[in-house]
Amino acid sequence: MNAKTIFFIGVILSASGFVSPPIALLGGIAFGFSFVHPYSLDSKNLSHFLLQAAVVAxxxxxxLHEVVHAGRSGFLYTAISISVAMVFGWMLGRLLKVSSKASFLITVGTAICGGSAIAAIxxxxxxxxxxxAMSLGTVFILNSVALLLFPAIGVALHMSxxxxxxxxxxxxxxxxxxxxxxxxxGAQALQIGTTVKLARALWIVPVAALTALAxxxxxxxxxxxxxxxxxxAAVANTYLPIGTRVYPMLSHLGRIGLTVVLFLIGSGLSKETVKRVGVRPFLQGVFLWAIVATASLVAIRAGWITL
Incomplete structure:
Protein backbone atom coordinates (compact mmCIF):
# COMPACT_ATOMS: atom_id res chain seq x y z
CA MET A 1 0.00 0.00 0.00
CA ASN A 2 1.16 3.54 -0.74
CA ALA A 3 1.39 6.45 1.72
CA LYS A 4 -1.96 7.97 0.71
CA THR A 5 -3.84 4.72 1.36
CA ILE A 6 -2.17 4.14 4.72
CA PHE A 7 -2.83 7.75 5.75
CA PHE A 8 -6.55 7.46 5.00
CA ILE A 9 -6.73 4.12 6.82
CA GLY A 10 -5.16 5.82 9.84
CA VAL A 11 -7.70 8.65 9.73
CA ILE A 12 -10.62 6.22 9.39
CA LEU A 13 -9.42 4.03 12.27
CA SER A 14 -8.91 7.12 14.46
CA ALA A 15 -12.47 8.23 13.67
CA SER A 16 -13.94 4.78 14.32
CA GLY A 17 -14.26 5.26 18.07
CA PHE A 18 -12.33 2.05 18.74
CA VAL A 19 -8.88 3.67 18.92
CA SER A 20 -7.73 5.57 22.03
CA PRO A 21 -6.06 9.01 21.72
CA PRO A 22 -2.56 7.74 22.69
CA ILE A 23 -2.77 4.91 20.13
CA ALA A 24 -3.91 7.36 17.45
CA LEU A 25 -0.94 9.59 18.25
CA LEU A 26 1.49 6.66 18.13
CA GLY A 27 -0.02 5.55 14.81
CA GLY A 28 0.44 9.04 13.40
CA ILE A 29 4.05 9.20 14.56
CA ALA A 30 4.75 5.77 13.06
CA PHE A 31 3.31 7.00 9.76
CA GLY A 32 5.30 10.25 9.87
CA PHE A 33 8.57 8.42 10.48
CA SER A 34 7.87 5.80 7.80
CA PHE A 35 6.49 7.81 4.87
CA VAL A 36 6.72 11.19 3.19
CA HIS A 37 3.44 12.87 4.14
CA PRO A 38 1.25 13.16 1.01
CA TYR A 39 -0.97 15.89 2.49
CA SER A 40 1.32 17.75 4.87
CA LEU A 41 -0.17 21.26 4.60
CA ASP A 42 -3.78 20.06 4.33
CA SER A 43 -3.28 17.86 7.37
CA LYS A 44 -2.01 20.79 9.47
CA ASN A 45 -4.91 23.01 8.43
CA LEU A 46 -7.44 20.26 9.10
CA SER A 47 -6.00 19.44 12.51
CA HIS A 48 -6.17 23.13 13.52
CA PHE A 49 -9.85 23.44 12.55
CA LEU A 50 -10.82 20.01 13.86
CA LEU A 51 -9.20 20.66 17.24
CA GLN A 52 -11.27 23.80 17.74
CA ALA A 53 -14.46 22.06 16.59
CA ALA A 54 -13.75 19.09 18.91
CA VAL A 55 -13.22 21.37 21.92
CA VAL A 56 -16.53 23.14 21.23
CA ALA A 57 -18.29 19.78 20.92
CA LEU A 64 -21.44 25.41 33.24
CA HIS A 65 -21.19 25.82 37.02
CA GLU A 66 -18.24 23.45 37.20
CA VAL A 67 -16.66 25.07 34.14
CA VAL A 68 -16.90 28.53 35.73
CA HIS A 69 -15.51 27.25 39.03
CA ALA A 70 -12.56 25.48 37.41
CA GLY A 71 -11.97 28.33 34.96
CA ARG A 72 -11.96 31.00 37.66
CA SER A 73 -9.42 29.13 39.80
CA GLY A 74 -7.49 27.98 36.74
CA PHE A 75 -7.04 31.52 35.45
CA LEU A 76 -5.02 32.47 38.54
CA TYR A 77 -2.98 29.27 38.53
CA THR A 78 -2.23 29.60 34.83
CA ALA A 79 -1.14 33.22 35.32
CA ILE A 80 1.41 32.11 37.92
CA SER A 81 2.51 29.12 35.84
CA ILE A 82 2.96 31.22 32.71
CA SER A 83 4.93 33.90 34.55
CA VAL A 84 7.31 31.33 36.03
CA ALA A 85 7.73 29.57 32.68
CA MET A 86 8.47 32.83 30.85
CA VAL A 87 11.20 33.77 33.35
CA PHE A 88 12.87 30.35 33.31
CA GLY A 89 12.51 30.10 29.53
CA TRP A 90 14.34 33.38 29.06
CA MET A 91 17.10 32.27 31.47
CA LEU A 92 17.53 28.88 29.79
CA GLY A 93 17.59 30.45 26.33
CA ARG A 94 20.38 32.78 27.39
CA LEU A 95 22.29 30.00 29.17
CA LEU A 96 22.09 27.60 26.20
CA LYS A 97 22.68 30.40 23.65
CA VAL A 98 19.55 29.65 21.65
CA SER A 99 18.62 32.35 19.12
CA SER A 100 16.36 34.93 20.77
CA LYS A 101 13.34 34.38 18.50
CA ALA A 102 13.45 30.58 18.68
CA SER A 103 13.96 30.77 22.45
CA PHE A 104 10.98 33.08 22.87
CA LEU A 105 8.72 30.87 20.73
CA ILE A 106 9.72 27.72 22.65
CA THR A 107 9.09 29.56 25.91
CA VAL A 108 5.67 30.84 24.82
CA GLY A 109 4.72 27.43 23.43
CA THR A 110 5.62 25.73 26.71
CA ALA A 111 4.07 28.42 28.90
CA ILE A 112 0.71 28.82 27.13
CA CYS A 113 -0.54 26.28 24.60
CA GLY A 114 2.10 24.80 22.36
CA GLY A 115 1.80 25.18 18.61
CA SER A 116 -1.24 27.48 18.85
CA ALA A 117 0.73 30.01 20.90
CA ILE A 118 3.70 29.78 18.55
CA ALA A 119 1.42 30.32 15.54
CA ALA A 120 -0.12 33.38 17.23
CA ILE A 121 3.21 34.95 18.19
CA ALA A 133 10.79 24.73 12.58
CA MET A 134 12.98 24.37 15.70
CA SER A 135 10.28 25.84 17.94
CA LEU A 136 7.39 23.81 16.56
CA GLY A 137 9.46 20.62 16.39
CA THR A 138 10.57 20.93 20.02
CA VAL A 139 7.07 21.59 21.32
CA PHE A 140 5.39 18.89 19.21
CA ILE A 141 7.90 16.21 20.24
CA LEU A 142 7.56 16.98 23.95
CA ASN A 143 3.80 17.33 23.60
CA SER A 144 3.61 13.81 22.17
CA VAL A 145 5.76 12.43 24.98
CA ALA A 146 3.49 14.10 27.57
CA LEU A 147 0.33 12.48 26.24
CA LEU A 148 1.88 9.04 26.59
CA LEU A 149 3.76 9.67 29.85
CA PHE A 150 1.39 11.68 32.05
CA PRO A 151 -1.42 9.12 32.53
CA ALA A 152 1.15 6.49 33.60
CA ILE A 153 2.68 8.91 36.13
CA GLY A 154 -0.77 9.85 37.42
CA VAL A 155 -1.64 6.20 38.04
CA ALA A 156 1.74 5.48 39.64
CA LEU A 157 1.32 8.43 42.05
CA HIS A 158 -2.36 7.59 42.75
CA MET A 159 -3.43 11.08 41.72
CA SER A 160 -7.10 11.94 42.02
CA GLY A 186 -11.36 9.87 33.66
CA ALA A 187 -14.44 12.03 33.07
CA GLN A 188 -13.76 14.47 35.92
CA ALA A 189 -10.14 14.85 34.88
CA LEU A 190 -11.34 15.59 31.35
CA GLN A 191 -13.68 18.36 32.50
CA ILE A 192 -11.13 20.02 34.76
CA GLY A 193 -8.24 19.56 32.33
CA THR A 194 -10.17 21.01 29.40
CA THR A 195 -11.52 24.00 31.31
CA VAL A 196 -8.26 24.99 33.01
CA LYS A 197 -6.36 24.47 29.77
CA LEU A 198 -8.71 26.82 27.92
CA ALA A 199 -8.21 29.38 30.70
CA ARG A 200 -4.48 28.98 30.07
CA ALA A 201 -4.99 29.39 26.31
CA LEU A 202 -6.71 32.75 26.87
CA TRP A 203 -3.33 34.16 27.89
CA ILE A 204 -2.36 34.09 24.20
CA VAL A 205 -4.17 37.42 23.81
CA PRO A 206 -2.36 39.54 26.46
CA VAL A 207 1.03 37.92 25.76
CA ALA A 208 0.65 38.53 22.01
CA ALA A 209 -0.50 42.10 22.63
CA LEU A 210 2.47 42.82 24.92
CA THR A 211 4.85 41.24 22.40
CA ALA A 212 3.41 43.39 19.61
CA LEU A 213 3.79 46.48 21.81
CA ALA A 214 7.38 45.63 22.73
CA ALA A 233 -22.03 24.83 24.48
CA ALA A 234 -21.69 24.38 28.26
CA VAL A 235 -24.51 26.92 28.78
CA ALA A 236 -26.73 24.93 26.41
CA ASN A 237 -25.96 21.66 28.19
CA THR A 238 -26.73 23.21 31.59
CA TYR A 239 -29.79 25.33 30.88
CA LEU A 240 -31.42 24.05 27.68
CA PRO A 241 -32.85 20.57 28.34
CA ILE A 242 -34.45 20.55 24.90
CA GLY A 243 -31.22 19.13 23.48
CA THR A 244 -30.66 16.48 26.15
CA ARG A 245 -30.67 13.66 23.62
CA VAL A 246 -28.28 15.43 21.27
CA TYR A 247 -25.67 16.77 23.71
CA PRO A 248 -24.09 13.38 24.60
CA MET A 249 -23.74 12.58 20.90
CA LEU A 250 -22.03 15.91 20.22
CA SER A 251 -19.68 15.41 23.16
CA HIS A 252 -18.85 11.90 21.87
CA LEU A 253 -18.16 13.33 18.42
CA GLY A 254 -15.81 15.81 20.08
CA ARG A 255 -13.78 12.98 21.58
CA ILE A 256 -13.64 11.19 18.23
CA GLY A 257 -12.59 14.41 16.50
CA LEU A 258 -9.84 14.87 19.06
CA THR A 259 -8.54 11.37 18.40
CA VAL A 260 -8.34 12.17 14.68
CA VAL A 261 -6.50 15.41 15.53
CA LEU A 262 -3.87 13.47 17.47
CA PHE A 263 -3.31 11.12 14.53
CA LEU A 264 -2.91 14.13 12.22
CA ILE A 265 -0.50 15.83 14.61
CA GLY A 266 1.53 12.65 14.98
CA SER A 267 1.71 12.21 11.22
CA GLY A 268 3.33 15.64 11.00
CA LEU A 269 6.34 14.48 13.01
CA SER A 270 9.17 12.98 10.98
CA LYS A 271 12.88 12.26 10.99
CA GLU A 272 13.40 15.60 9.26
CA THR A 273 11.51 17.38 12.06
CA VAL A 274 13.79 15.86 14.68
CA LYS A 275 16.91 16.71 12.69
CA ARG A 276 15.88 20.35 12.22
CA VAL A 277 15.20 20.98 15.89
CA GLY A 278 18.85 21.07 16.98
CA VAL A 279 20.33 20.09 20.32
CA ARG A 280 20.28 23.41 22.19
CA PRO A 281 16.67 24.44 21.40
CA PHE A 282 15.54 20.93 22.25
CA LEU A 283 17.42 21.02 25.56
CA GLN A 284 15.82 24.37 26.36
CA GLY A 285 12.39 22.86 25.70
CA VAL A 286 13.12 19.74 27.76
CA PHE A 287 14.53 21.63 30.76
CA LEU A 288 11.76 24.22 30.73
CA TRP A 289 9.06 21.56 30.45
CA ALA A 290 10.68 19.57 33.28
CA ILE A 291 10.65 22.66 35.50
CA VAL A 292 6.99 23.46 34.74
CA ALA A 293 5.81 19.84 35.07
CA THR A 294 7.74 19.16 38.29
CA ALA A 295 6.86 22.45 39.99
CA SER A 296 3.15 22.13 39.17
CA LEU A 297 3.12 18.48 40.28
CA VAL A 298 4.75 19.30 43.62
CA ALA A 299 2.38 22.22 44.18
CA ILE A 300 -0.70 20.10 43.43
CA ARG A 301 0.46 17.18 45.57
CA ALA A 302 1.25 19.56 48.46
CA GLY A 303 -2.21 21.09 48.24
CA TRP A 304 -0.97 24.56 47.21
CA ILE A 305 -3.00 24.32 44.01
CA THR A 306 -6.56 23.09 44.48
CA LEU A 307 -10.04 23.60 43.06
Missing amino acids: LGFGMN APITKPGEDEM QTQFGLWSALAIHDTSSVVGAAAKY TKSEARVKLPWFILLFCI
Whole structure:
Protein backbone atom coordinates (compact mmCIF):
# COMPACT_ATOMS: atom_id res chain seq x y z
CA MET A 1 0.00 0.00 0.00
CA ASN A 2 1.16 3.54 -0.74
CA ALA A 3 1.39 6.45 1.72
CA LYS A 4 -1.96 7.97 0.71
CA THR A 5 -3.84 4.72 1.36
CA ILE A 6 -2.17 4.14 4.72
CA PHE A 7 -2.83 7.75 5.75
CA PHE A 8 -6.55 7.46 5.00
CA ILE A 9 -6.73 4.12 6.82
CA GLY A 10 -5.16 5.82 9.84
CA VAL A 11 -7.70 8.65 9.73
CA ILE A 12 -10.62 6.22 9.39
CA LEU A 13 -9.42 4.03 12.27
CA SER A 14 -8.91 7.12 14.46
CA ALA A 15 -12.47 8.23 13.67
CA SER A 16 -13.94 4.78 14.32
CA GLY A 17 -14.26 5.26 18.07
CA PHE A 18 -12.33 2.05 18.74
CA VAL A 19 -8.88 3.67 18.92
CA SER A 20 -7.73 5.57 22.03
CA PRO A 21 -6.06 9.01 21.72
CA PRO A 22 -2.56 7.74 22.69
CA ILE A 23 -2.77 4.91 20.13
CA ALA A 24 -3.91 7.36 17.45
CA LEU A 25 -0.94 9.59 18.25
CA LEU A 26 1.49 6.66 18.13
CA GLY A 27 -0.02 5.55 14.81
CA GLY A 28 0.44 9.04 13.40
CA ILE A 29 4.05 9.20 14.56
CA ALA A 30 4.75 5.77 13.06
CA PHE A 31 3.31 7.00 9.76
CA GLY A 32 5.30 10.25 9.87
CA PHE A 33 8.57 8.42 10.48
CA SER A 34 7.87 5.80 7.80
CA PHE A 35 6.49 7.81 4.87
CA VAL A 36 6.72 11.19 3.19
CA HIS A 37 3.44 12.87 4.14
CA PRO A 38 1.25 13.16 1.01
CA TYR A 39 -0.97 15.89 2.49
CA SER A 40 1.32 17.75 4.87
CA LEU A 41 -0.17 21.26 4.60
CA ASP A 42 -3.78 20.06 4.33
CA SER A 43 -3.28 17.86 7.37
CA LYS A 44 -2.01 20.79 9.47
CA ASN A 45 -4.91 23.01 8.43
CA LEU A 46 -7.44 20.26 9.10
CA SER A 47 -6.00 19.44 12.51
CA HIS A 48 -6.17 23.13 13.52
CA PHE A 49 -9.85 23.44 12.55
CA LEU A 50 -10.82 20.01 13.86
CA LEU A 51 -9.20 20.66 17.24
CA GLN A 52 -11.27 23.80 17.74
CA ALA A 53 -14.46 22.06 16.59
CA ALA A 54 -13.75 19.09 18.91
CA VAL A 55 -13.22 21.37 21.92
CA VAL A 56 -16.53 23.14 21.23
CA ALA A 57 -18.29 19.78 20.92
CA LEU A 58 -16.80 18.66 24.24
CA GLY A 59 -18.49 21.68 25.81
CA PHE A 60 -21.84 19.95 25.32
CA GLY A 61 -20.75 17.42 27.91
CA MET A 62 -19.74 20.04 30.49
CA ASN A 63 -21.72 21.62 33.35
CA LEU A 64 -21.44 25.41 33.24
CA HIS A 65 -21.19 25.82 37.02
CA GLU A 66 -18.24 23.45 37.20
CA VAL A 67 -16.66 25.07 34.14
CA VAL A 68 -16.90 28.53 35.73
CA HIS A 69 -15.51 27.25 39.03
CA ALA A 70 -12.56 25.48 37.41
CA GLY A 71 -11.97 28.33 34.96
CA ARG A 72 -11.96 31.00 37.66
CA SER A 73 -9.42 29.13 39.80
CA GLY A 74 -7.49 27.98 36.74
CA PHE A 75 -7.04 31.52 35.45
CA LEU A 76 -5.02 32.47 38.54
CA TYR A 77 -2.98 29.27 38.53
CA THR A 78 -2.23 29.60 34.83
CA ALA A 79 -1.14 33.22 35.32
CA ILE A 80 1.41 32.11 37.92
CA SER A 81 2.51 29.12 35.84
CA ILE A 82 2.96 31.22 32.71
CA SER A 83 4.93 33.90 34.55
CA VAL A 84 7.31 31.33 36.03
CA ALA A 85 7.73 29.57 32.68
CA MET A 86 8.47 32.83 30.85
CA VAL A 87 11.20 33.77 33.35
CA PHE A 88 12.87 30.35 33.31
CA GLY A 89 12.51 30.10 29.53
CA TRP A 90 14.34 33.38 29.06
CA MET A 91 17.10 32.27 31.47
CA LEU A 92 17.53 28.88 29.79
CA GLY A 93 17.59 30.45 26.33
CA ARG A 94 20.38 32.78 27.39
CA LEU A 95 22.29 30.00 29.17
CA LEU A 96 22.09 27.60 26.20
CA LYS A 97 22.68 30.40 23.65
CA VAL A 98 19.55 29.65 21.65
CA SER A 99 18.62 32.35 19.12
CA SER A 100 16.36 34.93 20.77
CA LYS A 101 13.34 34.38 18.50
CA ALA A 102 13.45 30.58 18.68
CA SER A 103 13.96 30.77 22.45
CA PHE A 104 10.98 33.08 22.87
CA LEU A 105 8.72 30.87 20.73
CA ILE A 106 9.72 27.72 22.65
CA THR A 107 9.09 29.56 25.91
CA VAL A 108 5.67 30.84 24.82
CA GLY A 109 4.72 27.43 23.43
CA THR A 110 5.62 25.73 26.71
CA ALA A 111 4.07 28.42 28.90
CA ILE A 112 0.71 28.82 27.13
CA CYS A 113 -0.54 26.28 24.60
CA GLY A 114 2.10 24.80 22.36
CA GLY A 115 1.80 25.18 18.61
CA SER A 116 -1.24 27.48 18.85
CA ALA A 117 0.73 30.01 20.90
CA ILE A 118 3.70 29.78 18.55
CA ALA A 119 1.42 30.32 15.54
CA ALA A 120 -0.12 33.38 17.23
CA ILE A 121 3.21 34.95 18.19
CA ALA A 122 5.16 34.16 14.99
CA PRO A 123 3.55 36.89 12.80
CA ILE A 124 4.58 39.40 15.46
CA THR A 125 8.20 38.31 16.02
CA LYS A 126 8.74 37.20 12.39
CA PRO A 127 11.16 34.31 12.98
CA GLY A 128 13.15 32.67 10.21
CA GLU A 129 12.01 29.37 8.73
CA ASP A 130 14.58 27.38 10.71
CA GLU A 131 13.68 29.15 13.97
CA MET A 132 10.01 28.37 13.39
CA ALA A 133 10.79 24.73 12.58
CA MET A 134 12.98 24.37 15.70
CA SER A 135 10.28 25.84 17.94
CA LEU A 136 7.39 23.81 16.56
CA GLY A 137 9.46 20.62 16.39
CA THR A 138 10.57 20.93 20.02
CA VAL A 139 7.07 21.59 21.32
CA PHE A 140 5.39 18.89 19.21
CA ILE A 141 7.90 16.21 20.24
CA LEU A 142 7.56 16.98 23.95
CA ASN A 143 3.80 17.33 23.60
CA SER A 144 3.61 13.81 22.17
CA VAL A 145 5.76 12.43 24.98
CA ALA A 146 3.49 14.10 27.57
CA LEU A 147 0.33 12.48 26.24
CA LEU A 148 1.88 9.04 26.59
CA LEU A 149 3.76 9.67 29.85
CA PHE A 150 1.39 11.68 32.05
CA PRO A 151 -1.42 9.12 32.53
CA ALA A 152 1.15 6.49 33.60
CA ILE A 153 2.68 8.91 36.13
CA GLY A 154 -0.77 9.85 37.42
CA VAL A 155 -1.64 6.20 38.04
CA ALA A 156 1.74 5.48 39.64
CA LEU A 157 1.32 8.43 42.05
CA HIS A 158 -2.36 7.59 42.75
CA MET A 159 -3.43 11.08 41.72
CA SER A 160 -7.10 11.94 42.02
CA GLN A 161 -9.16 12.97 39.00
CA THR A 162 -9.02 16.61 40.09
CA GLN A 163 -5.27 16.53 40.67
CA PHE A 164 -4.53 14.93 37.32
CA GLY A 165 -6.85 17.29 35.43
CA LEU A 166 -5.10 20.28 36.97
CA TRP A 167 -1.62 18.90 36.37
CA SER A 168 -2.22 18.01 32.74
CA ALA A 169 -3.75 21.45 32.08
CA LEU A 170 -0.81 23.28 33.65
CA ALA A 171 2.04 21.13 32.34
CA ILE A 172 1.14 19.71 28.90
CA HIS A 173 1.73 21.98 25.93
CA ASP A 174 -1.13 21.58 23.43
CA THR A 175 -4.86 21.47 24.14
CA SER A 176 -5.20 18.27 22.11
CA SER A 177 -2.81 16.32 24.32
CA VAL A 178 -4.24 17.79 27.54
CA VAL A 179 -7.70 16.58 26.54
CA GLY A 180 -6.35 13.25 25.28
CA ALA A 181 -4.43 12.53 28.49
CA ALA A 182 -7.27 13.71 30.74
CA ALA A 183 -9.89 11.71 28.79
CA LYS A 184 -7.84 8.56 29.32
CA TYR A 185 -7.64 9.27 33.06
CA GLY A 186 -11.36 9.87 33.66
CA ALA A 187 -14.44 12.03 33.07
CA GLN A 188 -13.76 14.47 35.92
CA ALA A 189 -10.14 14.85 34.88
CA LEU A 190 -11.34 15.59 31.35
CA GLN A 191 -13.68 18.36 32.50
CA ILE A 192 -11.13 20.02 34.76
CA GLY A 193 -8.24 19.56 32.33
CA THR A 194 -10.17 21.01 29.40
CA THR A 195 -11.52 24.00 31.31
CA VAL A 196 -8.26 24.99 33.01
CA LYS A 197 -6.36 24.47 29.77
CA LEU A 198 -8.71 26.82 27.92
CA ALA A 199 -8.21 29.38 30.70
CA ARG A 200 -4.48 28.98 30.07
CA ALA A 201 -4.99 29.39 26.31
CA LEU A 202 -6.71 32.75 26.87
CA TRP A 203 -3.33 34.16 27.89
CA ILE A 204 -2.36 34.09 24.20
CA VAL A 205 -4.17 37.42 23.81
CA PRO A 206 -2.36 39.54 26.46
CA VAL A 207 1.03 37.92 25.76
CA ALA A 208 0.65 38.53 22.01
CA ALA A 209 -0.50 42.10 22.63
CA LEU A 210 2.47 42.82 24.92
CA THR A 211 4.85 41.24 22.40
CA ALA A 212 3.41 43.39 19.61
CA LEU A 213 3.79 46.48 21.81
CA ALA A 214 7.38 45.63 22.73
CA THR A 215 8.41 44.92 19.12
CA LYS A 216 6.27 47.75 17.67
CA SER A 217 4.60 45.23 15.38
CA GLU A 218 1.35 46.03 13.59
CA ALA A 219 0.34 42.37 13.21
CA ARG A 220 -3.22 41.58 14.32
CA VAL A 221 -3.70 39.65 17.55
CA LYS A 222 -6.19 36.84 16.88
CA LEU A 223 -8.79 36.08 19.53
CA PRO A 224 -9.42 32.37 20.34
CA TRP A 225 -13.16 32.51 19.58
CA PHE A 226 -13.59 28.75 19.94
CA ILE A 227 -13.22 29.16 23.72
CA LEU A 228 -16.32 31.38 23.76
CA LEU A 229 -18.17 28.76 21.70
CA PHE A 230 -17.08 26.10 24.20
CA CYS A 231 -18.68 28.17 27.00
CA ILE A 232 -21.87 28.61 24.95
CA ALA A 233 -22.03 24.83 24.48
CA ALA A 234 -21.69 24.38 28.26
CA VAL A 235 -24.51 26.92 28.78
CA ALA A 236 -26.73 24.93 26.41
CA ASN A 237 -25.96 21.66 28.19
CA THR A 238 -26.73 23.21 31.59
CA TYR A 239 -29.79 25.33 30.88
CA LEU A 240 -31.42 24.05 27.68
CA PRO A 241 -32.85 20.57 28.34
CA ILE A 242 -34.45 20.55 24.90
CA GLY A 243 -31.22 19.13 23.48
CA THR A 244 -30.66 16.48 26.15
CA ARG A 245 -30.67 13.66 23.62
CA VAL A 246 -28.28 15.43 21.27
CA TYR A 247 -25.67 16.77 23.71
CA PRO A 248 -24.09 13.38 24.60
CA MET A 249 -23.74 12.58 20.90
CA LEU A 250 -22.03 15.91 20.22
CA SER A 251 -19.68 15.41 23.16
CA HIS A 252 -18.85 11.90 21.87
CA LEU A 253 -18.16 13.33 18.42
CA GLY A 254 -15.81 15.81 20.08
CA ARG A 255 -13.78 12.98 21.58
CA ILE A 256 -13.64 11.19 18.23
CA GLY A 257 -12.59 14.41 16.50
CA LEU A 258 -9.84 14.87 19.06
CA THR A 259 -8.54 11.37 18.40
CA VAL A 260 -8.34 12.17 14.68
CA VAL A 261 -6.50 15.41 15.53
CA LEU A 262 -3.87 13.47 17.47
CA PHE A 263 -3.31 11.12 14.53
CA LEU A 264 -2.91 14.13 12.22
CA ILE A 265 -0.50 15.83 14.61
CA GLY A 266 1.53 12.65 14.98
CA SER A 267 1.71 12.21 11.22
CA GLY A 268 3.33 15.64 11.00
CA LEU A 269 6.34 14.48 13.01
CA SER A 270 9.17 12.98 10.98
CA LYS A 271 12.88 12.26 10.99
CA GLU A 272 13.40 15.60 9.26
CA THR A 273 11.51 17.38 12.06
CA VAL A 274 13.79 15.86 14.68
CA LYS A 275 16.91 16.71 12.69
CA ARG A 276 15.88 20.35 12.22
CA VAL A 277 15.20 20.98 15.89
CA GLY A 278 18.85 21.07 16.98
CA VAL A 279 20.33 20.09 20.32
CA ARG A 280 20.28 23.41 22.19
CA PRO A 281 16.67 24.44 21.40
CA PHE A 282 15.54 20.93 22.25
CA LEU A 283 17.42 21.02 25.56
CA GLN A 284 15.82 24.37 26.36
CA GLY A 285 12.39 22.86 25.70
CA VAL A 286 13.12 19.74 27.76
CA PHE A 287 14.53 21.63 30.76
CA LEU A 288 11.76 24.22 30.73
CA TRP A 289 9.06 21.56 30.45
CA ALA A 290 10.68 19.57 33.28
CA ILE A 291 10.65 22.66 35.50
CA VAL A 292 6.99 23.46 34.74
CA ALA A 293 5.81 19.84 35.07
CA THR A 294 7.74 19.16 38.29
CA ALA A 295 6.86 22.45 39.99
CA SER A 296 3.15 22.13 39.17
CA LEU A 297 3.12 18.48 40.28
CA VAL A 298 4.75 19.30 43.62
CA ALA A 299 2.38 22.22 44.18
CA ILE A 300 -0.70 20.10 43.43
CA ARG A 301 0.46 17.18 45.57
CA ALA A 302 1.25 19.56 48.46
CA GLY A 303 -2.21 21.09 48.24
CA TRP A 304 -0.97 24.56 47.21
CA ILE A 305 -3.00 24.32 44.01
CA THR A 306 -6.56 23.09 44.48
CA LEU A 307 -10.04 23.60 43.06
